[in-house]
Amino acid sequence: MSKIPLQFRHNGRDVAIFVDGGTNLLVALRELIGDMTPKFGCGQGGCGTCSVLIDGELHLSCLTLAETVAGRSIETLDGMKQGPNLHPLQRAFADHFAAQCGYCTPGMLMAAKALLDRNASPSRDEVIEAISGNICRCTGYEPIINAILAATGGRVSA
Amino acid sequence: MAVTVKTFASASEAAGALSSDRTARYLGGGTLVMRALNEGDVSISTVVRAQDQALTRIDASAPRITLGAGVTFARVLAERDLAFLHAPARSIGGPAVRNMGTVGGNLFAPNPYGDFTVALLALDATVAVQGGFGSRDIPIEEFLQARERQAGTLVLSVSCTRPASSEAFRYRKIARIKPKGGSVMTLAAHLPISGGRIAGARIALGSMAPTQIRARAAERALEGRSLDAATIAAAASAAIEGTSPSDNALGSAWYRREVVGVHLRRLLSGQE
Numbered sequence: 004m005s006k007i008p009l010q011f012r013h014n015g016r017d018v019a020i021f022v023d024g025g026t027n028l029l030v031a032l033r034e035l036i037g038d039m040t041p042k043f044g045c046g047q048g049g050c051g052t053c054s055v056l057i058d059g060e061l062h063l064s065c066l067t068l069a070e071t072v073a074g075r076s077i078e079t080l081d082g083m084k085q086g087p088n089l090h091p092l093q094r095a096f097a098d099h100f101a102a103q104c105g106y107c108t109p110g111m112l113m114a115a116k117a118l119l120d121r122n123a124s125p126s127r128d129e130v131i132e133a134i135s136g137n138i139c140r141c142t143g144y145e146p147i148i149n150a151i152l153a154a155t156g157g158r159v160s161a
Numbered sequence: 162m163a164v165t166v167k168t169f170a171s172a173s174e175a176a177g178a179l180s181s182d183r184t185a186r187y188l189g190g191g192t193l194v195m196r197a198l199n200e201g202d203v204s205i206s207t208v209v210r211a212q213d214q215a216l217t218r219i220d221a222s223a224p225r226i227t228l229g230a231g232v233t234f235a236r237v238l239a240e241r242d243l244a245f246l247h248a249p250a251r252s253i254g255g256p257a258v259r260n261m262g263t264v265g266g267n268l269f270a271p272n273p274y275g276d277f278t279v280a281l282l283a284l285d286a287t288v289a290v291q292g293g294f295g296s297r298d299i300p301i302e303e304f305l306q307a308r309e310r311q312a313g314t315l316v317l318s319v320s321c322t323r324p325a326s327s328e329a330f331r332y333r334k335i336a337r338i339k340p341k342g343g344s345v346m347t348l349a350a351h352l353p354i355s356g357g358r359i360a361g362a363r364i365a366l367g368s369m370a371p372t373q374i375r376a377r378a379a380e381r382a383l384e385g386r387s388l389d390a391a392t393i394a395a396a397a398s399a400a401i402e403g404t405s406p407s408d409n410a411l412g413s414a415w416y417r418r419e420v421v422g423v424h425l426r427r428l429l430s431g432q433e
Contacts, residue, residue: 007166023163024163024165024208025163025164025166025198025208026163027195027199046196046199046200047196047199047200048192048196048254048257048258048261051255054257060235061256061257061260062257062260062261063192063257063258065195065199066191066192066195066196067191067195067261068166068188068191068195068208070166070168071191071210114255114256114257131340132256132340134255135255135256135340135341136254136255136256136257136258136341137255
C-alpha cells in the first residue's frame with residue numbers, strides 16, 4: 004500500500020511526512036516526527052494523555068486520523084516552553100508538585116493550556132471540568148488543580 | 162494493518178462508497194472508528210470520509226431543529242438556541258471527546274455510551290440517512306432497532322422538535338465517575354403538557370438494553386395524567402418493564418434493574 008504525503012504545522016514549524024492509511028496522529032507525532040511528548044495511554048480516548056491542540060482546540064491524538072490534520076496547526080507539550088523558559092503552567096506544575104510519575108502530565112498541560120487560552124481566570128470548577136478527560140493515578144488531582152489555578156494568579160488551597 | 166482512506170467532497174459520494182463496500186466504515190469524529198482501528202479491528206479495510214459542509218450545519222432557529230451528523234458536542238454546547246440539549250452534550254466525555262465526538266456517531270455508540278441518543282429518542286427525533294437506495298428519513302426508534310444493519314448507510318442529520326419548555330424535557334445520566342464516565346444508566350423524559358395533563362409522554366433509557374429503548378410502560382403510566390406523586394410512583398414502578406440490561410464494569414444487570422425506578426422517580430420529581 005502506497006504512503007500518503009502529509010504536511011502540517013507542528014509547534015510553529017512546517018513538517019512533511021509520509022503516513023500509512025489509517026495511521027493515527029499520535030503515531031505520526033511520536034514515530035515519524037520524533038515528538039515523544041504526547042504519550043500513548045489507552046488508545047481508546049479514555050485517559051487523555053495523548054491530548055494535543057489542533058488549531059487551538061483540545062483533541063485526542065490517538066483518535067485523530069493523521070490525514071485529517073493536513074494543513075492544520077498542531078501544538079504539543081514539546082512546543083510549550085517559551086524560549087529557554089518554562090511556560091507558566093509548566094513552572095506551576097513543578098512548583099506545586101503536580102507530577103509524580105509524570106505520564107499524564109503532557110496531556111494535563113495541554114488540557115490546561117486549552118482552558119487558559121480561552122479563559123484566563125477560570126474558576127476551580129472550570130479547571131476541574133477542563134481536565135475531566137485526563138486521568139491521573141498518582142496525584143489525586145488536587146496538586147494539578149492548584150497548579151493550574153496558580154498559573155492564573157488565582158488563590159489555591161494549602 | 163494499513164487501511165485505505167477515501168475522502169469525498171460530497172455526502173452522497175461517501176454514501177455510495179459506504180454502500181458498495183462491506184469493509185468500509187464512515188469516519189466522523191473518530192471516537193468509534195479510530196478506537197476500533199487502534200484495537201486492531203480487521204473487519205475495517207476502508208475508511209470513508211466526507212468534507213461536505215452540509216454535515217456540519219446547525220439549524221436551530223426554527224421550532225424543529227436539525228443537526229448535521231458531523232456536528233460535535235462542543236458545537237452543540239456553544240449554541241444558545243440548543244440549550245435544551247446542553248445537559249446531554251455536557252454529559253459526554255471530557256472536553257477533547259466533546260471537541261471530536263459527533264451527533265451522528267453517537268447513534269452508533271454501544272453501551273455504556275450513546276447518551277446524546279437517549280435524549281434524541283425521548284424527543285422523537287428523525288434520522289436522515291443516505292444509502293445506495295437514496296436518502297430517506299427514519300424515526301429514531303426504528304433506526305436504533307436496526308442499528309446493526311445500518312453500516313452501509315450514511316447518517317446525514319438528525320432533527321427533532323424543540324420542547325415547549327425547559328420543564329418539559331428532563332435528562333439524567335448516572336455515572337460513577339464525575340464529571341465524566343460511562344453510563345450506569347441514562348434517562349431522558351419528554352413530558353408535553355396539554356390542559357394540565359401529560360400528552361405524548363416519552364421516556365428513553367440508555368444502558369438498559371442492547372440499544373437505547375423507550376420505557377413504554379412508564380409512558381403509559383404518565384399519559385393523560387398530571388405529574389403528581391401517584392403518577393410518578395406508577396411510572397417509576399413500571400420503568401423496569403421491557404428492559405434487558407447487561408452486566409459490565411460499571412454495574413450489574415441486577416443493580417440496573419433495581420435502581421432504574423428510583424432514578425426515574427427522581428427525574429420526574431425534579432430531584433437532583
